[in-house]
Structures are given as C-alpha cells and as structure tokens.
Amino acid sequence: MNNIQINRLKDQAFKFWGIGCTLIGLILLVLFIGDILVDGIGRIDWSFITNLPSRKSEKSGIYTALMGSIWILLLTTVIAFPIGVAAGVYLEEYAKKNKFAAILEINISNLAGVPSIIYGLLGLEVFVRIMNLGASVLAGSLTLSLLILPIVIVATREAIKAVPSSIKDASYALGASKWQTIWHQILPASGGGILTGVILALSRAVGETAPLIVVGALAYVPFAPSNPMDEFSVLPIQIFNWISRPQHGFIENAAAAIIILLGITFIMNGVAVYFRNKWQNKLK
C-alpha cells in the first residue's frame, strides 16, 4: 500500500470514528430516557400528580413539588423577563462604546459562567437573611432570576442584532423617536428571538436544584404554596430527596417524577425551537 492509500484509509477510518462518536451521544440520550421510562412510567397516574408527599412511597405524589415549580416558574418569569430584556435593549441600542459598556459586557459573560450554587449562596445571604424573606417562593424566584438574567440578556441582544437596520432607518426617517422606534419596530421584529431565549432560560430554571437547596427550599412541604411568602419545594428537589432514600419504591417514584420533569423541559425546548424557526423565516 502506498502513502496515498494509507491516507485515504485513515480518512475513512476517522469518518467512521466521527459517526460513532456522534451516535454514542445520541444513543446515550435514548438509552437514558428509555431506562427512566421503564423504571417510572408504571408509577404515573392521576393520583401520583395530585397526592401530597407521604412516608409511604406508593401513596406519595408530586402535587406540592409541582405546584412549587409552577410558582417558581411564574415569579421568575415576572422578575427576570422585563429586567433582562430592558438590559439587553440598553446594551444593544443605548450603550456607547466606552469603558463602562466594556465592563458591563465582560461582567455579563462572567456571570453566565458562575456556578449556580454560588447564586444560591448569594440568595441565602441577601434575600433570605438580609431582606428577611425566609426560605420563601419569592426568595427562590429572585435567586433563579439573577441566575438566568445573563441568558435572557444575551438572547435579547442577539435577537435585536438580527433585525435589519433598514427597519430602524425607515422608522427614524418617519420622525419616530428612539424609544418609539424600539417599542414599535425593533421589539416586535425581534420578539421571536427574545421569546426563544426566555423560554430556554426558564427551562433551565425549572431544572435547577442546587441554588434552591442552598436558599433553603424544603424536601418535605405538607401544602402547596398559596402566596409568594410560603415555604416551598420543587420537582428537582423532590426527585433528589427520593433518590437519597434506600427503599426501592422511592426510586420508582423518582423515575416517575423525572419523566414529568423531563417532559416539561423538553416541551419548553421544543416550543423554543418552534418559535425560533418561525421567527427566522419571518426575518428572511
């Protein structure tokens, strides 16, 4: 075999290696979802969703945790959405190219890389202790809002960048002010992209466990929260609690709760991708 043939062979070999690696990633994903479905699907029925937590695994349900997750999701959206979009608009449309803008940018990029558990420590000290909110839904939501803020800001900026400048120019030419241009032209035109980013950020928030444990969310709450100052649990913490128990019944419960959590996460991701595609087609 001459050199050329050896090189061609190596080229082919790498191709198959590459396909193999790509497939391993996908196979693991499938395997993994399959395993959890086998473990947990039999446990899911209406009473699993509506039952309160219990010491007996077969009577336990996820009602309080699910309600906690929904509360957290709603409050986090209300807090993080306006602030994140406002900050993104400022950075993209108002900020001058000066030192402060540069610091803001480095800072946001750094915040996106801070481990989530550090946000938990921040929330514990500032919201739970100093602002005296206790281990409440509000304290948890504020903590998660700070956590997803960088993601929302970056998504907003990307979406605004994608709006063609002709739209902006046309608006100014008609005598619109800067804010009128942003409010009536830029934001509607970038809405799909912003929405995608916000949904992805929220899907991350719904799966977060560590910062909420640090803030003091409980593994066992007898009632679903009824106002923002109530104590709470969330689905991931309920799952964590069940995994930590030795009895087999709780493992089954954990798998069943994981199916629900994964369902929520994947649906949110799917919706986000749908909005992105729709928006990208509209921009073209």
Next chain:
Amino acid sequence: MRKVKELLIEKLLFASASITIIVTIGIICVLSIEAFQFFSEVSIVEFLTDTQWTPLFTDKHFGILPLLSGTVLTSFIAIMVALPIGLSISIYLSEYAPKGFRKTVKPLLELLAAVPTVVYGFFALIVVTPFLQIIWPNLSGFNSLSAGIVMGIMIIPYVSSLSEDALQAVPNSLREASFGMGATRLQSAFKVIVPSASSGIIVSIILAISRAIGETMIVAIAAGQQPRLTLDPTVPIETITAYIVQVSLGDVEHGSIEYRTIFAAGITLFVFTFLLNTLSYRIRKKYQAKYE
C-alpha cells in the same frame, strides 16, 4: 415632554443593565464577608494545607484540599470523557457530515445539556454505578468514576457545539487550498482547520472545565459525602459543591463556624471558575476578529 420621557426610559434601561454589576458586587461581597469571618477563626495556612475537612465533627479540621481533590478528580474524569468525544463530533460534523445531518444532530446533542442535572445524578447512581460494578466488583456504591463519566456525557455538547462553531468559522479558502495540495479531509482537518480554529476550541474546553467544576447535583448524588484526599476514582469522595449542598440540607445555625464554611468553600469555587471564565473571555476577544 417627549424628551423627558425618552430620558426617563433610558435611565430605566440603564438601571436594569446595572443590576448585573450589582449582582457581581453582591456575590463578591457576600462571599468575602462571610469568608473573612471564617478566616478570623481558622488560619488561612490551615485552610490551604490541612489534609482533613471535618467541620461537622467534634474534632474539627478545616483543610480544603480533600474537597479540592474531589472536585479536580471528578472534573478531570469528565473532561477525559467529553474532550475526545466532543472534539471528534465537532470535526466530523463540520468537515465530513452532510449539511442536513448536521442540522438535525446538533440540536439533538444540545438536548444533552438541557437535561436537568438531578436527572443525570439519578442515572449515575442507579444505572452507571451498578453497570461499572459488574466490571470492577470492588467499586464503591458512591464513587467519583461514575459521577465523572456521567458529567462528561453532560458536557459533550459544550465541547462539540462551540468547537463546531469555531471550525465552521474557518474560511473555506483554507480548506480549498489544502485540498488543492492533495490533502485528505483528515489531513486538512488536523493540519489546517483545527490549528486555525484553536482559540475557539480552547475556549470551548475551558468553558467545559468551568462547568464541570461548578456542577453540583451529579456529584452530590453519585460521588458520596466523604471528603478524602485521594486520586482513587473507586471510593466515595466529596466535592466543594456537594459539601455546600450537604450543609444546606442539614440544620446549621446562621453565624456558626459550620455556616461560614460553605462560604469559604464557595469563594474557593468562585475564584477558580472566575479565573477560567476570564481567561476564556480574553482568548475569545483576542482572536474574535481573526477571520472577520
């Protein structure tokens, strides 16, 4: 009137953007104030050199090394899994795969990073550890090996997606020149494209390491809660993040030395990830303009 409104809105938007600065200052203040009080009771020399971490026992030792070794060990295993697989995927998708295949596979792989980490923890403890125990019967039920492997699977898309973006950014003229010289795709990939995209690839690896160091639930569930200065991947260990979770789950009084240990551990974690993130930002900024 319109001017006043415009100005007011600008100030409001500015305030929103400034919140991010306040968050950073808040994190640094909270961590340093509590850590400062911790170091007024425990000497920094003991913190950095003692080989035991037992703040919750009666015989208290405050050496961060065992937690640090646990963090480094699990992260190292994760990178050993994610790096070869992630890089191979990125090279394959960018240089070999048909465009349609790439467009379908990339978002699917990114789903791996969207799965909540508590789910990975379940997977590591319930599936991977029993499976590895078939091969190594003396593997402990909690160990850094399976936690590290599963964490590696989780960060594959961080490496593959970002590296693939970097490879795609290399201008086609370089590829064509290389092919024109008679190089195969493999030769072009490793001798021309990968070196040209090296800064982007390095950034993706640094971000993956930073993600692994800060990862919490997988190690809290599957790696154990025994701080131990070891590089043996088969025994239970504890990472910095898992320790913070362990203390948070218990009843620790505010203001006690045990309470402050989580901030001392937290600031150690923060310093490491901060350095890595800053480094990756610098590299990205420095080389971003290369092909524009």
